[in-house]
Amino acid sequence: MTQDLTTPTELQCANCGALLQGEFCHVCGQSVHSVLKPVHGMLEDTLDLVLNVDGRVVHTLPPLLLRPGFLTLEYFAGRRVRYLAPFRLMFALCLLAFFVLPMALDSGDALFVPDVHVQGSSFQRAKTPAEVDRLLKKQLAQLAPTRDIPVVGSLAGKELDKARLQLVREAMQRRIELGDKTAVIPTSLDEVPEPPVDTRAAAEWEQRNPFDQHWDMQKYPVKVSWLPDFLNQRLNRSLARVHDNLAAMSGPGDHSAVNERLIGQVFAALPGAMFFMLPAFALLLKLVYLFKRRLYVEHLIVALHSHAFLFLSLLLGTLIHLLGTALKPHTPWLGGPLNLLTAALWLWAPTYLLIMQKRVYRQGWPMTVLKYLFVGWCYCWLLAIAFVGAGVLGLAE
Numbered sequence: 001m002t003q004d005l006t007t008p009t010e011l012q013c014a015n016c017g018a019l020l021q022g023e024f025c026h027v028c029g030q031s032v033h034s035v036l037k038p039v040h041g042m043l044e045d046t047l048d049l050v051l052n053v054d055g056r057v058v059h060t061l062p063p064l065l066l067r068p069g070f071l072t073l074e075y076f077a078g079r080r081v082r083y084l085a086p087f088r089l090m091f092a093l094c095l096l097a098f099f100v101l102p103m104a105l106d107s108g109d110a111l112f113v114p115d116v117h118v119q120g121s122s123f124q125r126a127k128t129p130a131e132v133d134r135l136l137k138k139q140l141a142q143l144a145p146t147r148d149i150p151v152v153g154s155l156a157g158k159e160l161d162k163a164r165l166q167l168v169r170e171a172m173q174r175r176i177e178l179g180d181k182t183a184v185i186p187t188s189l190d191e192v193p194e195p196p197v198d199t200r201a202a203a204e205w206e207q208r209n210p211f212d213q214h215w216d217m218q219k220y221p222v223k224v225s226w227l228p229d230f231l232n233q234r235l236n237r238s239l240a241r242v243h244d245n246l247a248a249m250s251g252p253g254d255h256s257a258v259n260e261r262l263i264g265q266v267f268a269a270l271p272g273a274m275f276f277m278l279p280a281f282a283l284l285l286k287l288v289y290l291f292k293r294r295l296y297v298e299h300l301i302v303a304l305h306s307h308a309f310l311f312l313s314l315l316l317g318t319l320i321h322l323l324g325t326a327l328k329p330h331t332p333w334l335g336g337p338l339n340l341l342t343a344a345l346w347l348w349a350p351t352y353l354l355i356m357q358k359r360v361y362r363q364g365w366p367m368t369v370l371k372y373l374f375v376g377w378c379y380c381w382l383l384a385i386a387f388v389g390a391g392v393l394g395l396a397e
Helices: 039-066 068-074 084-106 123-124 128-139 152-177 199-208 229-250 258-277 275-288 296-327 332-361 363-396
Strands: none
Touching: 039 068, 039 084, 039 296, 068 123, 068 229, 068 332, 084 258, 084 296, 123 128, 123 152, 128 152, 128 332, 152 332, 229 363, 275 296, 296 332
């Protein structure tokens, strides 16, 4: 049996039969307007939706960046229609930030590469060449070889290599000062000899270590006793992919394509890893402000707006870096102002979060600062876990 389409009357909802008091049913939410309309009407509705979203973007992004806690307090007060929803806002900014960030890493200039500094003054205290060698070996051990740092090593490799070369050059200079005729100051890292290792123990470890290119998966499979067999098999397949990726990164030939692919995989896994940070961060706030008797969802809204601001700051900082890189050959004088703008943005981020915490939870400054530092310390550990997890997931693809 077929049922004819009916047009809602002015007094009754066609879906649930409730009496209508406006353009939307107050019971089920259905619109009184029919969906059966000409194509130009659908285009008008689509344009209206786009313009409405654009209007909410204009009302949302400036206070998100410049007014700490404003959006959260507006949300708690019930004034939500003119602003983007917290989860949609955070989700969109997260995707945009991690879409643009790889472009900045490919631009050629260092953006988030650590600046490595070494202290070679201890060599001046050495009285013999043998003592210089002991100090050099100790300091080189603190700088892991770049090939042993998956993905991150491709970003920070040049800085680490410069630090290693600087250490060796200062050590050789001190040996020359002590009268060692065999000491030669190297001009490149290729002239620096690798430290001696126990080859027998290293070979045994290579075969048992699933993160080494010489790992024998068939001979030394990883087995967790409390996991079922199918999960152990899946774990070994993932470790095999990690093993293959690491072998490709450290093998002969050009590694740029492999590194680029792995970095792309890591950045693809980062948004998912960051979503695990939200409930954990909200739980931290719940524990810290336990006696405030706020619902967990309120802390979750604070977490969403906080992360949305961080992703917006990351996005703006990356765009400023890309702009500086593009304009550098033509207007080098803009480099200084853009660097100052970037520094101001990074300084504003922790200040913003502190002011936001103060305005939302309304406690005195001493207690707010104490809780802010504690939450920040815990969050840094959570962030490190998220990045390590994203790195492992990226290598396992």
